Amino acid sequence: xxxxxxxxxxxxxxxxxxxxxxxxxxxxxxxxxxxxxxxxxxxxxxxxxxxxxxxxxxxxxxxxxxxxxxxxxxxxxxxxxxxxxxxxxxxxxxxxxxxxxxxxxxxxxxxxxxx
Amino acid sequence: xxxxxxxxxxxxxxxxxxxxxxxxxxxxxxxxxxxxxxxxxxxxxxxxxxxxxxxxxxxxxxxxxxxxxxxxxxxxxxxxxxxxxxxxxxxxxxxxxxxxxxxxxxxxxxxxxx
Numbered sequence: 001x002x003x004x005x006x007x008x009x010x011x012x013x014x015x016x017x018x019x020x021x022x023x024x025x026x027x028x029x030x031x032x033x034x035x036x037x038x039x040x041x042x043x044x045x046x047x048x049x050x051x052x053x054x055x056x057x058x059x060x061x062x063x064x065x066x067x068x069x070x071x072x073x074x075x076x077x078x079x080x081x082x083x084x085x086x087x088x089x090x091x092x093x094x095x096x097x098x099x100x101x102x103x104x105x106x107x108x109x110x111x112x113x114x115x
Numbered sequence: 116x117x118x119x120x121x122x123x124x125x126x127x128x129x130x131x132x133x134x135x136x137x138x139x140x141x142x143x144x145x146x147x148x149x150x151x152x153x154x155x156x157x158x159x160x161x162x163x164x165x166x167x168x169x170x171x172x173x174x175x176x177x178x179x180x181x182x183x184x185x186x187x188x189x190x191x192x193x194x195x196x197x198x199x200x201x202x203x204x205x206x207x208x209x210x211x212x213x214x215x216x217x218x219x220x221x222x223x224x225x226x227x228x229x
Binding site (some may be wrong): 033040041042043044045048058090092102103104105106107108109 | 163203219
């Protein structure tokens with residue numbers, strides 16, 4: 001089955017700790033995205049990558065870091081510099097050719113809680 | 116920066132009734148998307164609208180796009196309980212073959228009651 005997987009589903013972080021959220025896709029998509037969703041809010045873009053070894057900051061990149069060493073993987077690290085990281089994190093990917101390539105498909109999400 | 120406004124943010128409607136959700140955006144775009152999100156779940160793509168006057172329908176939901184007015188609507192016909200969810204519109208900053216990024220509205224939380 002083709003799709004996007006995120007792990008873990010739930011993650012608990014202590015103050016001052018860095019944590020890494022995994023996102024993997026086997027859809028052969030070039031572009032990948034990380035969003036943050038807070039209760040009752042829309043999605044805010046953290047980082048995105050349109051090609052391997054390249055990525056751009058989104059609207060709320062402070063306190064986060066990413067890497068894109070492989071086409072299928074786009075891990076997100078939430079650093080201790082992110083003061084309020086408790087949120088629902090969604091990874092998405094998008095292909096390039098044709099109509100189907102215009103749609104972003106979303107993974108199941110990771111719910112991060114700071115203890 | 117592209118701004119996307121949805122209204123209403125909360126919608127409570129009786130089964131069998133009709134209603135429309137509105138999505139306004141601030142700058143020119145030729146790609147608009149509607150997504151559905153169930154509580155605690157991820158986003159599911161509903162519609163992709165790519166040109167002025169585009170209309171797409173799936174079951175009791177119909178989406179339309181007016182690029183001149185920078186307005187999209189999601190019309191619900193004869194609502195049923197299964198439509199209860201949060202609906203997001205998103206506008207793509209890309210043009211033509213250029214990859215862009217999405218700007219999301221805050222979402223409309225729809226509750227359908229008997």
